[in-house]
Amino acid sequence: ESDPSGTxxxxxxxxxxxAIGQTVISPAPVGGMAGIFEAVVSDDRESGGTAVVTIKIRMGLLSDQGGTDLTLEADGQPAAKKLGRYWIGVVDLEYDSDNNPIASVVVFKP
Structure with missing residues (x-):
């Protein structure tokens, strides 16, 4: 679960x-990667399509890498991209009781 501060x-x-606007930082603020959940571009998984999620990336404290779109397939396979020495991934996209999107985002090294 995300920290109540949003980061x-x-x-x-x-x-x-x-939730949209919240951030995951891993493994640490200095030298790590930050992923900010920016938007759901589309979500057609119910009809067998895909979901596209935009994650804004920062490397370390100051290096803004811009946004990257990650595509979740209808079969639930996670989506990931390598950026620098880390990978950013979206492992799930669900909606809360008010239909607000909640993305499960991970920073990892395979």
Whole structure:
């Protein structure tokens, strides 16, 4: 679960559930990667399509890498991209009782 402050610092490989605007940082603020859940571009998984999620990436404290789109397949396979020495992934996209999107985002090294 995400930290109530909206920013969760966690070891590599631990998925964190994020609402839009919330951040996961892993493994540490200095020298790590931050992923900010920005948007759901589309979600057609119910009809066998895909879900596209935008994650804004920061490397370390200051290096803004811009946004990257990750595509979840209808079969639930996670989506991931390598950026620098780390990978960012979306392992799930669900919706809360008010239909707000919640993405499970992870920073990892295979």
């Amino acid at each position: 969760t610092i966690t070891p590599l490989g631990n998925p964190v559930k994020l």
